[in-house]
Amino acid sequence: MRILVTLIAITLGLWVHEVRADPADWASEFPKTDFGETSVQQWSEILSGGPGRDGIPALSDPAFIKVADETRLGAREPVLTVELPGTKPRAYPLRYLTWHEIVNDRVGGVPIAVTFCPLCNSGMVFDRRVAGQTLSFGVTGKLRNSDMVMYDHQTESWWQQAIGEGIVGQHTGVQLKQLPAWMESWAEFAARNPQGLVMNQPKARRSYGQNPYTGYDSRNRPYPFFTGENPPHGVPALARVLRVGDRAWPVSRLAKAGEIREAGLTIRWAAGQASALDTVQIAKGRDVGTIRVKDAKGRDVPHDLLFAFAFHAFWPDGKWMMGN
Template sequence: MRILLTMLAILAGLWVQDVRANPTQWEREFPKTDFSRSDIGGWQEILSGGPGRDGIPALSDPAFQKVDSETRIDPREPVLTVEIQGATPRAYPLRYLTWHEIVNDTVGGVPVAVTFCPLCNSGMVFDRRVGGQTLSFGVTGKLRNSDMVMYDHQTESWWQQALGQGIVGKHTGTQLKQLPAWMESWAEFARRNPDGLVMDQPRANRSYGRNPYAGYDSRNRPYGFFTGEQPPHGVPALARVVRVGDRAWPVARLSKEGEIREAGVTISWSAGQASALDTAQISKGRDVGTIRVRDAQGKDVPHDVLFAFAFHAFWPKGMWMLGG
């Protein structure tokens, strides 16, 4: 209930949004973080999102159930799919990730961090191994360019979720390995993986299946946590784009063309997936479609589907693949 009230306060504009990161103040919250090391432009880039450390509770080693045992999830609801060779495919429903943002798990012997930042629509999966050590991640409660700042429990270094990169502390500049993963509807996952596994509902008091950011992806601008530039070329701030490296393809273009082959990748779009950030009930969100990105050999390519403002913020010199 506490986290729900916090989110509602944020959405109503009642939270003081100009509370900036202050190492002196936050050393009590993160006593192991080496604040003398960072590669950000200044502490003014980081804002408090409202909840403090672990106020949005990450999950570790969640329970799973078989596809044919799942009865809660609507066919159109989005899941984040992880398929690692030699392991049973796993689906992580956004109805849970919206409230927890990080899941520390192990798939086929690979320790992974399954992450979702609702404010940027960024869903990415990382290998948790760094320099021979397996890290586990939590939510700092801080935002940079409206994107979640994670931290690892081992060194309390801070990590930018959209970049998969350390930005404060011992692991400043360290890059996590992003693994191929994609968002698709529950129906798509279940149809392709009848013997697959789906993350079970966590044992927490949350309104799973509800979207606390109702109407967010129809706004003209993101919430006040973001104060940066708007995207170029007339691309709406909350338009979804497919990012591969430092290139971005507007999903609006993909939905018209169905498939695009450019820059060494094939990007396809198919209807059937509900937006997790539209209506209050996720299952009733408008259709935003499913994106798959593959290379010339047909293998899945690590990518992200995030909002245009976030791409421009983190890749200001990135290439916009507008077609024409």
């Protein structure tokens, strides 16, 4: 196990330190962070994932190209799609998000943070405006329940990606507004949006298109950054679940049904999207399908597709939509 984690760290250009959070040690790294303000009950909940501050470099103001000009992506490769009213749809390929985890962008005047935590498979898009101020985000290098802890450059408050909430510093307890976004295949995005835009390859030197977490979503347990409970109802720890609010639908149930109408939502599953956390080449990952979530008026609903262990960790009293 330790050898596997070390190999992943080396692939990412990092070294894993099994060091638990200690504000006294991190004050020099985050001099503006107010560690006296926190919603974290015990600092031992937070672990160092290996890199320090910005060891995984977030991106800002990325370049985009037209759909017709994109030649790198495989048809089934996953992208995180943002389609805000009155703007050209944008696709953010997971081949880039896997290595950078955060993209600070602006779409139609709306400052957004496009985020992806590979260890939780959590891909979410947030409005970066808080109390009249536009924040920009970076990666702390810390993990809580295996989920990325972000920080904002303005106050150096720490934010939990999976719940979009400030957990340390000035913005403790503040909730970021989650925007509708979803994972789908490049082919699906391109067919629906021939005039759309796709994020261009960053200039950083990374093995874009390769998955540094080979076989991760077939494991029985997450990497040892996570020490919490297994999910209930016999749901495998690394099974994907659809989260809307505090409800979780196992994707295996959605794939079997194809379409489910529950809790005021219409949820559809269709084959055709590769897992970003399966094979070495992301484009060749096994088919995990695409999910769309609409409300009663046909509008896209903010949601997430994360691993079951992460849902149970952050929503221990959440409702499991098992269909029984």
